Amino acid sequence: DAGVTQSPTHLIKTRGQQVTLRCSPKSGHDTVSWYQQALGQGPQFIFQYYEEEERQRGNFPDRFSGHQFPNYSSELNVNALLLGDSALYLCASSHRTEQYFGPGTRLTVT
Amino acid sequence: AQSVTQPDIHITVSEGASLELRCNYSYGATPYLFWYVQSPGQGLQLLLKYFSGDTLVQGIKGFEAEFKRSQSSFNLRKPSVHWSDAAEYFCAVGGGNTGTASKLTFGTGTRLQVTL
Numbered sequence: 001d002a003g004v005t006q007s008p009t010h011l012i013k014t015r016g017q018q019v020t021l022r023c024s025p026k027s028g029h030d031t032v033s034w035y036q037q038a039l040g041q042g043p044q045f046i047f048q049y050y051e052e053e054e055r056q057r058g059n060f061p062d063r064f065s066g067h068q069f070p071n072y073s074s075e076l077n078v079n080a081l082l083l084g085d086s087a088l089y090l091c092a093s094s095h096r097t098e099q100y101f102g103p104g105t106r107l108t109v110t
Numbered sequence: 111a112q113s114v115t116q117p118d119i120h121i122t123v124s125e126g127a128s129l130e131l132r133c134n135y136s137y138g139a140t141p142y143l144f145w146y147v148q149s150p151g152q153g154l155q156l157l158l159k160y161f162s163g164d165t166l167v168q169g170i171k172g173f174e175a176e177f178k179r180s181q182s183s184f185n186l187r188k189p190s191v192h193w194s195d196a197a198e199y200f201c202a203v204g205g206g207n208t209g210t211a212s213k214l215t216f217g218t219g220t221r222l223q224v225t226l
Binding site: 004097 | 212214216
């Protein structure tokens with residue numbers, strides 16, 4: 001079982017650019033959640049996808065959007081990047097109960 | 111609104127000593143409670159979870175946690191710490207009304223340092 005995988009591992013973007021992060025859930029999981037973890041902080045919930053629909057959303061602006069595909073994989077898109085978007089972005093997958101996290105994507109905005 | 115408080119930002123213990131990390135939560139209904147561990151630059155690994163039933167739950171790596179509803183607490187314990195336990199520990203609360211994994215709210219974490 002490969003577990004939750006995320007790509008890329010690291011990336012560097014410039015303010016104003018757009019970025020897409022990808023997540024493949026653990027086998028058998030149908031729900032994907034995205035979290036943002038700023039340096040020295042706990043993860044903050046961005047949104048959750050189930051059956052290709054956004055089911056829940058945290059307190060993040062519309063610049064943050066996502067998508068879930070029929071195979072349950074997911075993308076997180078961030079438009080008009082700000083310096084404050086620099087963080088570790090974590091994807092978690094689940095089926096009914098606990099969430100399992102991937103290794104994260106480290107985004108640096110310069 | 112749900113929230114989690116981890117009062118201790120940084121804890122240092124000697125290898126072989128016992129450990130207790132504190133967690134207090136606020137949630138309007140029956141909570142699902144979790145402890146995760148994060149090594150530097152890594153994702154989160156689930157240590158243990160509480161959904162219902164026995165209030166003392168056992169997890170991986172010799173960790174346990176006790177749910178105390180009257181104190182709104184879910185403290186993590188380990189009887190004998192190993193140097194490899196040095197990491198960041200996060201307590202999290204999630205809703206359990208639908209039986210599904212709703213959003214998790216995390217505390218700010220406790221950094222554990224282990225001295226030899």
